[in-house]
Amino acid sequence: MINIVQMGLGPIGQQLTRYLNEREGISIVGGVDLDPQKIGNDIGIHAGLDRFGTEIVANVESVQNIKEADVAVITTLSDLKKIEQQIMATADCGLDIISTCEELSHPWKTQPSTATRIDDYCCGKGVSCLGTGVNPGFLMDYLPSVLTSVCRNVEQIRVERIQNAEPRRLPFRDKIGVGLSKQKFNENRDGIRHVGLEESVCMIADAMKWNLNEVTETLEPVIATKDLKNGRIDVNKGEVVGVEQISRGYMNNNEVITLVFKAAIGVTDSHDTITISGTPSFTSTIDGGINGDIATSAITVNTIRSVLEASPGLKTMLDIRGPAYFSHT
Structure with missing residues (x-):
């Protein structure tokens, strides 16, 4: 036991x-x-x-x-x-x-x-x-690292985690700023962002034994193009429905790791996609994505x-x- x-x-x-x-x-x-x-x-x-x-x-x-x-x-x-x-x-x-x-x-x-x-x-x-x-800890770092084990060489790794945030629990939707104005979003950027992308970049680099000279991260709001209202959400056109974050890792000033995280209300093509560029080059996609909770x-x-x-x-x-x-x- x-x-x-x-x-x-x-x-x-x-x-x-x-x-x-x-x-x-x-x-x-x-x-x-x-x-x-x-x-x-x-x-x-x-x-x-x-x-x-x-x-x-x-x-x-x-x-x-x-x-x-x-x-x-x-x-x-x-x-x-x-x-x-x-x-x-x-x-x-x-x-x-x-x-x-x-x-x-x-x-x-x-x-x-x-x-x-x-x-x-x-x-x-x-x-x-x-x-x-799930992220960090698996989908955007551990899993792509494991997938490179079938490669003769690897030149670049790109991971996209795109998910519809509507089914997720309220604390998650709050964490990505759903319902905020653009101004409120910008005032509270540090508290809104998805945590862990930089750690995921570093985990992949550790697995690959790549010595990165720079890691960057950008954060932008996803804005509603129409009113979105039902029993779970109440967002007006022009308000924030989620985030898009991109973290990049550079080796010898060349971008070798790219992680794209987008979580927003109304996303219609949820997926988790890993693209390995090397020998061989290939793409692995989980259609619909993995439920994070x-x-x-x-x-x-x-x-x-x-x-x-x-x-x-x-x-x-x-x-x-x-x-x-x-x-x-």
């Missing part, structure tokens, strides 16, 4: 509770959330399931059965510096860690000092720590065995045994 502590019980955390509960050989022995409205609630009932007999507490140290736990899954924050103390407190409890923090997915180039602190601390405590998710929860569950097997320290998806779906442990 693998015993899990969940930290962060918002929409993704609740979905993860349901996914973990489905797997034979996995037991949730603790739930952690800072929200006073959640503290004291049964984690099973909180996720729309039957009672687990496990109450949500305010911090990992307060988990009643913490000594029985093996792994903590953390679905709290996107900011690496803000989540650092949560990681260290969890490591103090001797738990291996899987987190959906986007900036944790490959921080060695973007935030090297923080990455080194986390790595050293986890090594000292004898635990492994992995940042993962489902995939993030699923990959968090499916990396548990790989993280338990990993050596201590901060890991990326490139460092662990390739994960796969499993029905029982």
Whole structure:
């Protein structure tokens, strides 16, 4: 039996509770959330399931059965510096860690000092720590890296993730600025952007052993060309319906990695497309794209065995045994 502590019980955390509960050989022995409205609630009932007999507490140290736990899954924050103390407190409890923090997915180039602190601390405590998710963590970095394994040589990698944001949960739509005016969008750019594109560029470069001399990123709003109103959305013509971000990695001043992320209400051609230019050159497309909420929860569950097997320290998806779906442990 693998015993899990969940930290962060918002929409993704609740979905993860349901996914973990489905797997034979996995037991949730603790739930952690800072929200006073959640503290004291049964984690099973909180996720729309039957009672687990496990109450949500305010911090990992307060988990009643913490000594029985093996792994903590953390679905709290996107900011690496803000989540650092949560990681260290969890490591103090001797738990291996899987987190959906986007900036944790490959921080060695973007935030090297923080990455080194986390790595050293986890090594000292004898635990492994992995940042993962659908994006970053899989579709725009790990998967294209794996696809290059059939190539004699690679000259350029381009990934496009184009998705209709209407079916996504409200926090995601808020994150990409749906319903804002152009002015409000520009005033709040730092809080609106999709987090993780630069980390994905760096993960691909790490896999390829490409020494990039520059990484750039652009962010532009997608604007509604007509009123869009139904039970889920209420956007006027001229307001923001999403974002388009492009991150580029350059080696010897040549663009070798291009990542295009577009998420907006009304997109009609959702897809995830990877194009490898080399020998051979080829394109792989997932028509309709992968649902981010489902995939993030699923990959968090499916990396548990790989993280338990990993050596201590901060890991990326490139460092662990390739994960796969499993029905029982």
